Amino acid sequence: MNYVSIKFQRLKVTYVVCCNVVRVNGHACLDPKKATTDHFFFEGLYKPGNTSNPLGTFINRSTVDKIPWLTTLDVSTVRVDYALHGIVPSHRHPRASKIFIALDGEVLVGFVTSDPENKLFSKG
Template sequence: MAAHILLLVLLSLTSTLIHAYDPSPLQDICVADLKSAVFVNGRVCKDPKLAKADDFFFEGLDKPGNTSNNVGSAVTTVFVDQMAGLNTLGISLVRIDYAPYGETSPHTHPRATEILTVLEGTLYVGFVLSNQNNNTLISKVLNKGDVFVFPIGLIHFQANIGHIPAIAIAAFNSQNPGIITIANSVFGSNPPISDKVLAKAFQVDKKVIDYLEAQFWVNP
C-alpha cells in the first residue's frame, strides 16, 4: 500500500513539473483585454463575442529590425502584447535580425524553451548548463535552414559570424517568455548592485565594475 501511495505522489509531482509553464486554456479563446487594469497571471479575457480576426493577426514580420545599436541585433516580438489572441495559448515567436558580427548577448528566458531557425546567414549559438553540470557549454555553428533549441531558463546566445546580415525566427512555449539579459541585469540594475559586491563576485578591481556600470546597456 505504501508503495502505491509513493508512486501516486511521484506521478503527481511529475505531472506538476510537466505543466509548470503557461496554463492550458479552459475555453476556446481568451483574447487579452490589453486595456484592463486588473492584474492576473497572464491577461484578463475579453468577451469572446467581441473577438475579431485582428486579435489573431500580426503583420510586419517580413520587415527587418534596426540593428544600429551596441550589440548589432534587433528583435521583433509577437507576444501577447502584440497579438491579443495568444492569451492562454502558450506560444509566441520573434524575428531576430543581426548586423554583420552582431549578436544577442547572453540571456535567459525564465518561462520558456526557445527553438530557433536560421533563415539567412551563419550563426554561432550556444547555451550553458547549470553549475551542477559543470557549466558545460553546448554550442554549434548554424547555417540557413538549421534549427537549434535552447532549454528553458538556461543562459544562451546567438552571434552572427558572417560578414553579411543574418535573420532567424524563434518560437517559445509561452505567450510571454520573459528575458533576463545577463550584463544588463548585473551591471545595469536600478538601483545599481553594490560595486563592492560585484568586484568580489567577479574577482576584479572595483574600478572595472564602476566602468561597466557606467555603460549604456541595450536590451535585445
C-alpha cells in the same frame, strides 16, 4: 477588486476582476464571442529591423501585447535581425523554449544547461 488564485498548467495565475473585466497575468481576457481573426494575427515579423546600434541586433517581439489571445498560452515569437558580427548577450528564459531559423548567413547559437553540470551545447 476580487482576487482568485488557481493552478493553470504549470503556472500560478491570479485572476483580478476590476470594472467587470477579467485579467490574467495583468492582461484583459477577451470575450470568445467577440474574437476576430485579428486577435490571432501579427504581421510585423516580416519587416527587417534597424541593426545600427552597439550590439548590431534588432529584436521584434510578437507577444501578448501584440497578439491578445496569447494571454495564457506561454507562447511568443521573436524575429532577430543581426548586422555582421551582431550579438545578443547571454540571457536566460526560465521554463522557456527556443527554435532558431537562419534565413540568410550563419548564426552561432548555444545554451547552457541549468543543472549542476552547466553543460554548454553550441552549434553554428
